Amino acid sequence: MTILALHGLGGSRASALSYLPKDLRSHVVAPDVRAHGASPLLGSGDDFALEALAAECADALAAEHDGSPVTIVGVSMGAAIGLRVALSGRFRVDRFAALRPSFTHEPLPANLAVFPVIADLLERHGPKGALAALRASGPYDAVRSVSPVGATALESQVTQTRAWERRVRLLEIPRDRAYRDGELAAVPGASVVLASPRDPVHPLHVAEEWAAGLGCRMLVSPARDDGAAAVMAWYREQLGSFLTGL
Secondary structure (H helix, E strand, O other), X not given: OEEEEEOOOOOOHHHHHOOOOHHHHHHEEOOOOOOOOOOOOOOOHHXXXXXXXXXXXXXXXXXXXXXXXXXXXXXXXXXHHHHHHHHOOOXXXXXXXXXXXXXXXXXXXXXXXXXXXXXXXXXXXXHHHHHHHHHOOHHHHHHHHHOHHHHHHHHHHHHOOOOOOOOHHHHHHHHOOOOOOOOHHHOOOEEEEEEOOOOOOOOHXXXXXXXXXXXXXXXXXXXXXXXXXXXXXXXXXXXXXXXXOO
């Protein structure tokens, strides 16, 4: 078994790996998506289409693939990219796990609308000024009123290294749609959707749409605001069962 682990918007390969049980991490290919982590790539426009990002991640997998069946584990944006990899037909996919999916059949769904706002704040204020501007914004308040942990995650989009240089990712990637009619049902192998409550950027109704389209179970963790360590332990336990229990 080879696992392709894909992180979320503003994350890195390390954040994708953190969801996996330690005993499975030796089987993992976890690339940094363009303009994330250690990736040197920037770009504009079509470079950040989910299909283009998926092709780059598939190339990274192909470079290390030993021909074994592939399991795809995608977090948030990574679930959308992983879906495109699964549908590409390049690999024999036997498992697909969508963790806290956030992208939908719509371009720029309401739950992702905050990211172009952050890109604009970075453009106008730079990383230092953007943080104060973000905290004073309506979209930030809307997230914070539901989830302080979610608000902190938004702050990291402007405070992390190279945030200003990479702001284009926040503008372009949420504008794409993860899937079109019938595509979720075409994903090969077994699937599972793992979600968290009180998570405005990754709302349960989006996870429910993924689970319905994939025809699979949806499992819901404790809320992240009630204890991040316990939530991550839950994700590792559920993923471990899914990845080894078939």
